[in-house]
Structures are given as C-alpha cells and as structure tokens.
Amino acid sequence: MNDLHGIIFAYRSDANLGELTRPRNTCSLPFGGRYRLIDFMLSNYVNAGITDVGIIVHQSYQSLLDHVGSGKDWDLSRRHGGLRILPPFGYAERGGEYRGSMDALAGVADYLDNIRQDYVILAWGDMAVNLPVSEVLQQHIDTGADVTMVCTPTLKGAPRFSEYVEVDGDGRVTDLSVHPVAADKTLESLEVYVLSKKLLLDMVDYCAAHDIINFSRGVLQPRLKTLKLMSYVHQGYVARFQSVSGYFERSMDLLDPVVRDDLFNPARPIRTKDRSSPSTYYGPDAKSLHSLVADGCLIEGEVENSIISRHVVIEKGAKVSNCVLMQGTVVKSGASLSYVITDKDVTVNQDRMLMGHLTYPLAIAKGSVV
C-alpha cells in the first residue's frame, strides 16, 4: 500500500480572477481546453500511487463536486479510502470562511485522525503543474526531513500573494518570507508540503489550541531552527492564477510545445472528467492555426492562436484569434473575437466584434449572450 495520503485545499476563490471565479472556486477554473485546475494536483497524487485523497472545501464548491463526482475518472472511487470531499462540518458554529490553512485543517480534524497512511501531502488545487509526487516523498524520507516543501526556481506568482524561501547548500530552508512587497529570494514556494501524519496532527492540535491559523507564518517561520525544513526544487513548468491577464498568459503558454510536453507528460497523464465527446469536426471552410482544440467541437470558421475547450461551436465566417473559449461557447457566423476569454456556455451572436488586449483580455461571464 502506498504510504502517502493526499490533502487538497480547495476553499479559496481568488477575487482577482474577476468574472472567472464568480461562479466557482479557483480549483474548478477551466484550463487547457479540457481540464479544471484541480485535475492537475489530483492527477499528480494518483500518478504517485496515492489512493486516499481529501479535498477541503468551504464555499461555492458545487461546480467542484459536479466535476470530481465519485472520483472514478481518477480511479479514486474505491471500496476503502478513495476520494472524500470535506466540507466544513465541524466549523458551522464559528461561521465565516476559513482564515488560513491551519484553520481549515482544524475544521477537518476528525478526518485527519483517521488517515491510514504515515505521510501526508498538502497542496492547493489551483495550480497547473505536473509534479512527480513520489520523488518528493522519496526525497523527504531520504533526507530525514520533518517537512519538505516544493519550490520552483522560475518565479511565477505575484509577490504579495507568494512565499519565497532561502536554502543552504543541503537544500535546508533557512529563511521564509510570506507575501513580501517584492520577490526577495530566488526560490518560490508552491505551498506544497510533505510531512508525517503524526507531525501534522501535533501541529493541528497545537494551532487549534493557540488559535494559529496560518501554516507559513504561524508554524514554519517560528520553527525554522527546530524543524528540519527541506526544499524540493521542481524544475518543470508551473502555472499559478492570480489575475485575469495572468490566466490568459498561462493559457497561451500551452501553445509552446516545451510547456505541453512537460505538463502533459504521457508517463504522468493529467486525468479529467470523461464527457464522452466525439472527435472535433472541421468544416469545409474551417481554418485552425497554432491552436489547442479539445474534442467535441464543431469548427466551421477560423481559429488562430487560441485555446478551444470541449463542445465549442465556431460557425462559418466567424473569426477567433488569441482567445480562450471555455466549454460550450458558441460563436455565430460573422462574429469576430480577439483577446477574449469566454466562460462556459457563452454565446456570441452574429456579426458581433469583441476585442480585448494582451494586457487586458476581455472576460465574458458564464452563460452570457453577447
């Protein structure tokens, strides 16, 4: 049996993503034509042989529930263990949102007590990364670390939402800065941690007793000297989503074959909900250049430099360039879209022209008719 248990934090809705996260929490944000962000961490866990996963949710998680279902598309619908959605069942009397990750863990403390594995991995479900989780665990065991945290040398986050670490020659973390004004170190923390179940439970108890709500500030920073806190440096691609323009840029990253080969490494495939879509049909006058196109689309117009999700319809004479069209978007004949992000089930009527800019892409809310 695999000795690692997976926890995914899926309770935050990033306000900076505007229209895109109004109907959902950031983990269920569509990305890459057929995925939701949570697919990446969930697949990373499954690809490392993890069989038990708890997803901590708090609000607007209906679309997340709808997406992961019983977990069967990740082979997590199991007789023992498998996927558990963890709403704030022990938290009702306190009300409000989780104030931090330790607060969230305290909210599901009963679940944590029953974990069968010796080790636990904690991560946010709102990143696109193909992370070799089994290597992280192996390094954690080999180095005898108390906590191993995953870092990236390619800084991606906006500093005031990010954490940075300084390490010594052995990779041991010597300093950690949380949400600084400017990136002050060369390694960015992905806030992915591996630690033993025992240490985790001790920390959760201690924090609950002392009303410590934040893992980095409340636990790691004060214990830098006493805990053996090791870094695991992930060299591969990482996408974080902290603004609409950032979302657009990270989407366009997928048109780079180097990024695709890393993120969609066939040895560690990213799984998602199977929608039994047929192949995409291109009509006689269709044009599709330099684009990523999911299954189940009907494309009779022109597409260039774009990310097209499942079941998108682009009618004859319509032009789509530099766009991200989410599932079920319909672009009617003669319409023209440039630097536009359409959320699910948006319809753009005949001959409409919509134009955003690279630095300010136009985001159209779910279900809108333009």
Place this chain on the structure above:
Amino acid sequence: MKKEVVAMLLAGGQGSRLYALTSQVAKPAVPFGGKYRIIDFPLSNCVNSGIDTVGVLTQYRPLELNSYIGSGQPWDLDRSDGGVHILPPYMREGEKGTWYKGTANAIYQNIGFLDLYDPDYVVILSGDHIYKMDYSDMVAQHKKTEAACTISVLEVTLEEAKRFGIMNANEDGQVYEFEEKPQHPKSTLASMGIYVFTWSKLRQYLIDDEADPNSSNDFGKNIIPNMLAAGEKLMTYRFSGYWKDVGTINSLWDANMDMLAPHSGIDLYDSSWPIYARSPIKPPHITGPNAQISHSLVTGGCEVDGAVENSVLFHSVVVEEGADVQYSILMPGAVVKKGAVVSYAIVAENAVVGEEATVGAPPNEDPDWGIAVVASGVTIGDKAVIKPSAMIREDVKGGEQA
C-alpha cells in the same frame, strides 16, 4: 436476479474481409469514427435502451477486446447485478468443450449464463454494424405482437437484396418466408442480424438444433428457417435510419467518411443518444502554424501541421508540416511525416509513413483501384510508394514500391 431482457452480442468473428486490420484484433475492436471502436455502437445502444445485462461472446483474438470492455465502466455497465460479461468458449466436465461452431451454437453454449438471469426476452446483436437503435422499442413490438422471434429489417434496393438475408412478410409484418442471398429477391426487406427472441422458445430451438448433426448451428441458416417451418410467429421490425455493415475495407472506409457529415447519417453529437467509448487520457489536439484542416474529424492528442482533408484522425495521430492527407483514415498513433502524401488509405494504429512517401491514390481508370491499407505498427520508409488497393503487413524500405 431475474432480468426481463438480456442482450447477447456476437463478437467472435474474425472479420477476415478486413484483412490486415483484424490480424491482431477481433472485428468489433476495430477503431471507428475517430473516437470509437465498432462494438461501442451496439453496447451504447443497449445502455441507451435500458438493457443493463449484456453477454459479449468472444472467440477470435479476444485480448484487446476484453481489455477494452474491462469492467464496462465507460458504458455504465459496471453493475452490481447484471452488467457486461465476456463469454468465451469454455471446457466442461466429461466432455471436451468446443469452439463456437456458429452463431446459434455460441448462444447454445451459454444457455447456463442466460439461465442465471432467467430472461423473458433475449436480444441477439452482432459486433460489426454501425447504427443507433432503440432496442426497447423493438422489444415492445415483440411483446405486443406476441411473436416468438422479431427480426429487425431494413429496406434495401433490389440489387442489394441479393447480398442479404431477405424476409418475405405479409402486410402486417409477419414473415412467411426467409431467403438467404436470393438470386431473384421477392422483397427488399433485409435482415440486419438483430433479433429479439422469447427466451423459452429460443432455448428449445437451440437444444434441438444442437442435436442435429447436419446443422451449421447458425441463426440465419438454421434457427430462423426451423422456427418458420414449425409455424412459429416471426415478425419483422422496420428500422429506418443509418445502418452500415462495416465488414469490408470499402464499407469500413465508407462508413468512416459518412461520419464527416455530422448532422446527416449518424449524429455523434446528439446528446440524447450518446455513443460511449473507453478513451485514453490525452490532452486536446494541437494545430500548428502550417495546418490546413477541412471537412475532417480530429481527436485528442493529435498534432497536425500539414494538410488534412476529408479524413478521420483518431487520437494521437501526427501529421507533419508539408504532409498531405486526403480521404483517409488514420488510426490511433499513426504518423505521417514531412512531405508524405496519403490518399484514399487506411493507416492502422501506430503505423509510420516516412518522409515524402506516397500511400494510395485517388480513384482512377485502373479496374484494380481500391483503398490502400497499412497494417498496425508497420513503417513505410522515406520516399516509398504504396499503390492503391495494396495491403501492407510488413515494413517497406525507403524508396521501394509495394
């Protein structure tokens, strides 16, 4: 537990007229329509018709088909009661056990399986047809007319009728005569090889047929004529809609081309009657800066930077820059390298067409012209030329002709 209806899907045929395409897999496992295998159509029809217990009778090259069907999860046929069951021939105590000798014998050998569910009606299906059909409607008619057997029929032309089993029926649809491939057809109602039987009746006919040493143990040749001769009530069930036998290279190619008309023939995008498939985990397909794709189906994991026209691309196909693919079927993982031309061809799974090679050609005056086929895993060397109608089972070296 008792089930009112159980479906039995005959999937043991070799499909020898698909030649190289079925040298490794049974015919029902042959890829079809970009995302599917042939067996997805009858299996999805079963589920959409509310039939939750399906026996799949396998015999020839069953491994890939078995692993494809697996637990039946993609079709929601992983049930705690019923579900999909693979039924190969098996050994029995005291006697030797045999291969399935014919379609009727295959069901005969599985009487024990059917008795487990004690069905009132058994639906017999074959694994080589592409169509959407509500079997529950056919069963409803069967019940209403109190027939012993109901046979699904399709109107064909008088010329086509010579190639089918033809049902001669009264105005009310009752069959009075059955003719197998008649030289002078009296009617144009062709049997589609889809039957609903009252199980208690069929069970006895199967036992009697097995006792006849001269029988070929076949539904069309023996069971149906025997039931007619005995005066049983046989009814036709009229089907209209898309139906295609994909038992030959030409019909398989044709039927794939039919899928390119998304709203005629069979509508794969109609969510009220979905066709389910077990799909590998693949990212969306990518089109390169030089891609030219028209009137084609393209599936997840493909990379297209060449020209693709009137073609069906299954998952993970690569068409490199400057390659030209016309009126062709590229099965999963096929690769067409730079400058190669593939025309009126079927390139099977993981086959590679080398740079500037030519496979097939558009129809011409040559009476021997036909679809070129490259078998799975075969490599066609750079600048090699594969003629129309060719059936390539082994690697062809660069510059050679075959």
